[in-house]
Amino acid sequence: MINIEALFKISYGLYIVCSGDKNCGNGFISNSVFQVTAEPPKFAVCCSKNNFTAEFIQKHNAFSVSVLDQNVSSEIIGSFGYRSGKNFDKMAGKTIIYGETGVPIIINECVAFFEIKLLQAVDAGTHLIFIGELINAEVLDNNKEPLTYSHYRQVRKGVAPKNAPTYIDKSKLEKAKTSTISKRYKCPSCGYIYDDASEKLKFENLPDRWVCPLCGTEKSDFFEI
Amino acid sequence: MINIEALFKISYGLYIVCSGDKNCGNGFISNSVFQVTAEPPKFAVCCSKNNFTAEFIQKHNAFSVSVLDQNVSSEIIGSFGYRSGKNFDKMAGKTIIYGETGVPIIINECVAFFEIKLLQAVDAGTHLIFIGELINAEVLDNNKEPLTYSHYRQVRKGVAPKNAPTYIDKSKLEKAKTSTISKRYKCPSCGYIYDDASEKLKFENLPDRWVCPLCGTEKSDFFEI
Numbered sequence: 147m148i149n150i151e152a153l154f155k156i157s158y159g160l161y162i163v164c165s166g167d168k169n170c171g172n173g174f175i176s177n178s179v180f181q182v183t184a185e186p187p188k189f190a191v192c193c194s195k196n197n198f199t200a201e202f203i204q205k206h207n208a209f210s211v212s213v214l215d216q217n218v219s220s221e222i223i224g225s226f227g228y229r230s231g232k233n234f235d236k237m238a239g240k241t242i243i244y245g246e247t248g249v250p251i252i253i254n255e256c257v258a259f260f261e262i263k264l265l266q267a268v269d270a271g272t273h274l275i276f277i278g279e280l281i282n283a284e285v286l287d288n289n290k291e292p293l294t295y296s297h298y299r300q301v302r303k304g305v306a307p308k309n310a311p312t313y314i315d316k317s318k319l320e321k322a323k324t325s326t327i328s329k330r331y332k333c334p335s336c337g338y339i340y341d342d343a344s345e346k347l348k349f350e351n352l353p354d355r356w357v358c359p360l361c362g363t364e365k366s367d368f369f370e371i
Numbered sequence: 372m373i374n375i376e377a378l379f380k381i382s383y384g385l386y387i388v389c390s391g392d393k394n395c396g397n398g399f400i401s402n403s404v405f406q407v408t409a410e411p412p413k414f415a416v417c418c419s420k421n422n423f424t425a426e427f428i429q430k431h432n433a434f435s436v437s438v439l440d441q442n443v444s445s446e447i448i449g450s451f452g453y454r455s456g457k458n459f460d461k462m463a464g465k466t467i468i469y470g471e472t473g474v475p476i477i478i479n480e481c482v483a484f485f486e487i488k489l490l491q492a493v494d495a496g497t498h499l500i501f502i503g504e505l506i507n508a509e510v511l512d513n514n515k516e517p518l519t520y521s522h523y524r525q526v527r528k529g530v531a532p533k534n535a536p537t538y539i540d541k542s543k544l545e546k547a548k549t550s551t552i553s554k555r556y557k558c559p560s561c562g563y564i565y566d567d568a569s570e571k572l573k574f575e576n577l578p579d580r581w582v583c584p585l586c587g588t589e590k591s592d593f594f595e596i
Contacts, residue, residue: 147507149510152483158384275407
């Protein structure tokens with residue numbers, strides 16, 4: 147018997163994982179970054195095979211990890227967490243430095259960063275676990291707290307995006323609710339609520355390319371509340 | 372350049388990972404437990420090749436994970452985190468249930484548990500990454516907070532044991548301190564301080580089998596403060 151609520155007792159941080167070079171790069175928000183050995187320091191990161199960044203990591207054999215600040219803006223979470231880099235340049239307008247491997251490192255609203263040289267990619271089914279050696283690590287701001295998944299869920303009321311290893315399909319958790327004339331939909335990234343009752347168009351009639359007016363999260367990521 | 376301080380910006384929980392059966396079992400405290408895929412739910416745990424529990428997991432092809440309560444006693448941390456099961460029965464006196472694979476699951480002072488069937492073991496150097504499918508998950512106490520590594524370090528002043536992937540060799544961090552006649556040594560588990568000035572024997576003259584009088588942590592894990 148699997149009680150989904152137990153999964154929320156696992157503690158994670160939230161990070162931007164990036165790869166690429168000065169010409170072209172991409173990144174995604176990950177909750178599964180962890181140190182796997184101390185001597186030498188090696189890190190692992192879990193990445194959906196559907197993530198555009200997975201291709202970059204395998205091509206460039208390196209990636210960066212930026213530790214998000216607890217007070218990171220919804221725009222950063224929205225652009226890296228809920229949109230695909232396949233049709234949107236996530237790196238535009240961000241503050242970026244480049245590591246010795248050439249990978250981009252996002253330093254906007256982050257407290258620390260790591261640069262990691264890829265050693266192996268482990269196939270875990272829908273996801274790859276990228277394992278690599280740490281070659282650079284720096285603190286950006288010692289006065290800020292790292293954002294945790296627990297804080298993101300409990301205080302900021304965010305949920306995991308579809309490609310996250312911790313994604314939970316709400317339809318499996320809850321019985322179908324009785325249909326009502328007016329429905330409300332919430333942005334998983336910034337919490338914006340679209341209320342059918344106060345809008346001209348019902349949410350379901352909005353075009354597919356409609357995005358959250360606050361943070362740019364795609365319509366398909368909104369969930370009914 | 373690797374700034375060791377940056378490593379403390381990665382967020383982890385703290386867990387007891389166990390394997391074995393009703394006759395013989397063992398467990399260790401891990402900070403690297405994480406979900407790697409959602410469909411099906413798979414978990415990974417990082418384990419030193421020197422950990423006695425690694426042998427149990429490979430023999431029984433299953434393991435359990437218990438999520439420690441934020442207010443867990445130093446005795447539980449001391450016995451699972453800083454002592455080897457090779458010469459000490461860690462399971463004695465604990466409250467244990469057995470999963471459908473037969474593995475022991477510690478439920479003392481824990482908020483949730485997981486039972487995982489081993490699928491693969493990835494060699495990451497000094498550590499193995501055990502990946503398996505989640506077959507049981509339950510919440511034990513919804514009113515208690517899970518212990519995080521950050522809370523353990525900042526509030527409880529604990530440090531990682533030698534087999535942890537996040538272990539930091541203090542001698543590499545700090546310049547050798549000027550020798551003084553009276554030295555002080557701290558237990559990494561419960562914080563007990565052995566002060567040469569107020570004891571009959573100097574710490575360095577205590578026998579190797581000496582353990583922390585409060586929580587049983589081994590002498591070799593104490594560090595000078």
